[in-house]
Amino acid sequence: MEMPDLLFRVDSQSPLPLHVQIKEQIKWLIGKDLLKPGDSLPSTNQLAEQLSINRNTIQSVYTQLKDDGLLLMQKGRGTRVAGEDEIARFKASNSHFAFAEKMIEEAREANLSAEDVLLSGFAYMQLFGQRRNRQPRYLFVECKDSSCVFYLDEIKRLTSAEIRSMDLSSLTEEEAIAAIRGADVIVTRSDLAERLKKFADDAGKTVITVGSTRDVPLLLNLVRQP
Missing domain, CATH: 1.10.10.10 (Winged helix-like DNA-binding domain superfamily/Winged helix DNA-binding domain)
Structure with missing residues (x-):
């Protein structure tokens, strides 16, 4: 075209x-x-x-x-x-x-002048935006076993991150995709990782698989970030 x-x-x-x-x-x-x-x-x-x-x-x-x-x-x-x-x-x-x-x-x-509104918004972000950094958002997908609970408790203990749990069986595919796009980090079981990876990759998100030892240092590093 x-x-x-x-x-x-x-x-x-x-x-x-x-x-x-x-x-x-x-x-x-x-x-x-x-x-x-x-x-x-x-x-x-x-x-x-x-x-x-x-x-x-x-x-x-x-x-x-x-x-x-x-x-x-x-x-x-x-x-x-x-x-x-x-x-x-x-x-x-x-x-x-x-x-x-x-x-x-x-x-x-x-x-109202749309231009003035946008410029005021830009000024607001310059003045106050850095003071209102949002906390990271973690999405736990089908995490009900002991290892998931351990990580969930660690994140609650070490950070003030927003945490949401999701049961795939209770959501439509559209709702699940929206939840993934709204999260910064997705934590799930290793058997579900491949199923979620496509949606997460499309949204530019990180997937952590509980049960994979190589992911443990990454997750712990994430939760220790301020």
């Missing part, structure tokens, strides 16, 4: 640098399925001419997104959106697009 003209817009008066504006627009289009795996992007010359900015700015954006795994840059084939697996992983770990869209719509309905 070729990109339509005037899809991208930049504002030279914005406090955000031009390269950040373009990069975030491309990520938004990918996150909202307006750019799909394999779609072609304009060449650096085409987009630079369209936006009346330096070609090197576009080249820098494309290179950054290539390094992030979102774009493919191949001589003779131009610049394209990465494959389905890469984009699925990106979406799984970046589920904020719909939330941001809803927030902007609500701001406009309240006759």
